[in-house]
Structures are given as structure tokens and as C-alpha cells.
Amino acid sequence: MPQNPIFHDYTFGAQERKELDHVGHFVLPDLLTADAQQRLTESLARVESLIPGCKKGYEPNRFAAEYDSYLESLIAHPQMLKLVRQVLGEDIRYDHCVSLNRPGGNRGIHWHSHAYAEDDPRYGFIRIFFYVNGFAADDGGLKAVPGSHLYRDPKIQAATDDTLREGWLAGKTHPQTGDPLAIEALSVPRGTVVLMWTHAAHAVTPRKQESDTRWTVVYGYYKSGKDPGERWITPEFEQKRIPGAEELMLPY
């Protein structure tokens, strides 16, 4: 049975690809259909409810697609695969599906970057964030540093904007323009999808105490050929027959 569309029409051609490569992230506002938004919210609320008292090392948030069949069905959804392949090319692998729900009072996350193929820029790793109900910059908001991904540094760390500016950012410029690197605070409407290269410096601001939960899930994929390290997939899930996902689950 064909799956319901998850994305509205969008353009991701050479221009958009160039921007993603230049900036390190690319925002597709209002991409998720109303149906996808509703089903994602239900699935993410379910995953959230399973967390208290969960099994250590097999947390519902960290292995979200293994706990929820709708989230699982998106790994190889034709529209998802089309988007991922527009970024990474044909030969791709699935790495993780993690729920990133942030209830009121959630503390966000400090500045960091992630690892993959530091020695070979031909191999990319992309995170696809589904910000189901969006966010404001000062309320569970994603921040990033345009151009930081081009340094391919998997170990960027800073607790505050100031320590990032005084530390890793100090004296760094965009390799293509020579402009000093700077922090960008995003603000996105509901239904937004954000693509981000894995080496981009990013952080999330705290969710306000009085705010509702920010419903978010991220899917990670990479271009086949390099060892991504620990993939957040259990051996059982790797063996599971998910239509369309057979190749995605193979070792790198």
C-alpha cells in the first residue's frame, strides 16, 4: 500500500544544495503535511510516555523507530529517500532515529558537533530534523554557526555562546568568503524540516517553563563507504525486513 505523503512540494536543486554546502544547514519551512504532523505528534508523545523506567541502553528516545511503527515507516519513505539522495547521492545508509522532544523547562543542549569521515569530505553525514510544531529562537530553538561544518571538527564543545566565541570560533572565518564565523539563532514555523551536515556546530536554547512540548524527531543518514562508529540500531532491527530499507541497514 502506498504511504501517505509526508512532505508538501518543495525545491531542492543545485542552488539549494549549494546553500546547504556553504552554510551547513538548510531550512525547509512548512514542509510536513498536516497528516504527517498529526501522526508524528502522536508517535512522539507515545515514545515520550515510554521513557520513565525504560531499559538502560535501549531508551525509547534513542531508538525511537524501534518503538514506533510510524517512525519506522519514515526511514524508507519514498519522499524521505528522495530528499536524502538529493543530498548524499544514491548509496546511502541509515544511522539513527532519535526523538528530541523538549517539554517546558527542558534545558536544551550545549554547543557541539558530530563525527563522520573527518579525513574525506566526499563522505557526508546528514541530520534531518523534523520540527513538528516549530520553535522560537529563545524557546527550544536551534542555533548553528554557518560555515563551521567546513572545518570537519567532530569535537566542537562549548557551554555558552560566549565560551564558543572566545574559544573555537575565535579567529575562524568561512573558508570560501573569509567572513568571520558567527552564531545564527533560528526560529521556524510548525512543519519545518532542517537539514544539517554532521560537522556543523549547533546548540539548542532552553524551553521556557510555561511552554508546551517541542515535538521533534531526527533521522541520520550517511553516504556509504566510511565507518560512522556506533550506529543507534540494535542487531535485531538491522535484520528486520523493512520494505525499501534493506540496503540502508547494511554495514557501511
Ligand SMILES: O=C(O)CCC(=O)C(=O)O
Ligand atoms: O534538539 C535539537 O533540536 C537538536 C539535537 C541535536 O543536537 C542532535 O540531534 O544532534
Ligand SMILES: [Fe+2]
Ligand atoms: Fe547534535
